[in-house]
Amino acid sequence: MDMTAASPLAIPGRRTSCPTCSLRGQCLPGRLDAAATLLLDAVIQRPAPLRRGQSLYRINQPARSLYVVRSGAVRTMVPDGEAGMQVTGFHLRGELAGLDALAGERHSAMADALERTSVCAIPLAALERLTTRMPELQVQLHRLLSREIALDHAHMRQMTVRTARGKLARFLYELATRYARAGMPPDEIQLPMSRADIASYLGLAVETASRQMRGLADDGIIDANHRSVRIIDRPRLAALAGETPVTDPLAYARLPA
Amino acid sequence: MDMTAASPLAIPGRRTSCPTCSLRGQCLPGRLDAAATLLLDAVIQRPAPLRRGQSLYRINQPARSLYVVRSGAVRTMVPDGEAGMQVTGFHLRGELAGLDALAGERHSAMADALERTSVCAIPLAALERLTTRMPELQVQLHRLLSREIALDHAHMRQMTVRTARGKLARFLYELATRYARAGMPPDEIQLPMSRADIASYLGLAVETASRQMRGLADDGIIDANHRSVRIIDRPRLAALAGETPVTDPLAYARLPA
DNA sequence: CGTGAGGTTGAAACCACTCAAGAAGGGTGG
């Protein structure tokens, strides 16, 4: 299945714009009125789609824009030890990338496309100018920032799970949730990332990621081969994802003095 | 050593204010001029110091403010499985808390004080109003947001380290860095959090955290007993913190098509 | 001075990592 052609927004020759974009509601325009949306639309750049492997921005590159993934998927990584890279995030349709340099300094991470990917680039300078004049836009920006921070926190929780099975379950469960929000079928996932990406993201060895994927399949929870994953038993996946074996449930129940 | 009395800002009877605050530069005022700083100062609330264990905000509570830690330390946690809590962050002097609800919705985490803690509360409604009128303030807000996101990413990297020793080393190293930024001695750390907090934060068993702390001490890298940690061999700590044994350095070097 | 939470230490089981090799895809060029 070719996902790159799935988006109705990628029709060549037809110029995409905020007013006609199906992501409008969950993107920066939010609940902006038509006139305001046009003002925003005017500053947004829509570069040619990135091919698989092309980089969106590099480490230490001065931050110019904020990016919204229109279709495809973006991966962010930071250098890690000797020449290695650590995957810090995946950005799906409708999600933001480039927040690490919101202040207009330099990027602390690098980002590249996992598959053919279209993005909207919002120049930071223009964004600042617009938000001061459009309070609604600022609210929406903050809303999106909150969402991205929440995603990061979800990621943290994934990694503090102490079993590989639990990590992977949580990863798939969260991915399914995000696919649903992006308007894609949440139980038929085409993974845009490799096992190595998943392993790095979760802090596992590649082999472990592979084995656990098979393990979930053997248990009848998912149906997995290669990059296509079908969730069969969602409740059980949720149970695996939600549960961390907590040794001492009272350990953190500290009473006010 | 009692850290709660260490801050010159906690002098009773003397009302703290942005213009006289030593954190001014790295806090929201940033490089605002005197008049603008006063405007900001006027909306900032300074509640009575929190006692150890008192909560700053709870889960699902409507977000009212953004918080800056003036002295002390705040811990944030999310519920995790059956009645357990997962520590997602520690917020030291000069750092922000409450970003998970920046959009003015509800808090997805809870926050409480690890020791006697003073905070400044910036009402979100007022903040929004001010940023639209003061572009400089907005830039600084974004700068702080970037910093917090960077902290989260550092945390992620901590957790993907696959050895407990490395996780703890990275934790201590980063903590020392943040202490330095807060203007505290970076090599004489009084840990505000318990071993259980550290373990939860890093995704380890409490016993492992304890053992590794001792291990670092045995190796002559730190001097640790209970909550006071002295960094003896900073270069070696950095080496432990920076290095992850990367199996395949080329695994993520994907070439553009 | 007792009590309890927080912290440490020990021994054994388990799980994930490492090393190694083979299978399966996808892409490329003949």
Add this chain to the structure above:
DNA sequence: CCACCCTTCTTGAGTGGTTTCAACCTCACG
């Protein structure tokens, strides 16, 4: 269109580190 290559993924066995369970210590506090 097929054969080839190379990347990605899988599978297997052994090892080592982390977890678990349990007991003990110690410090702060009432």
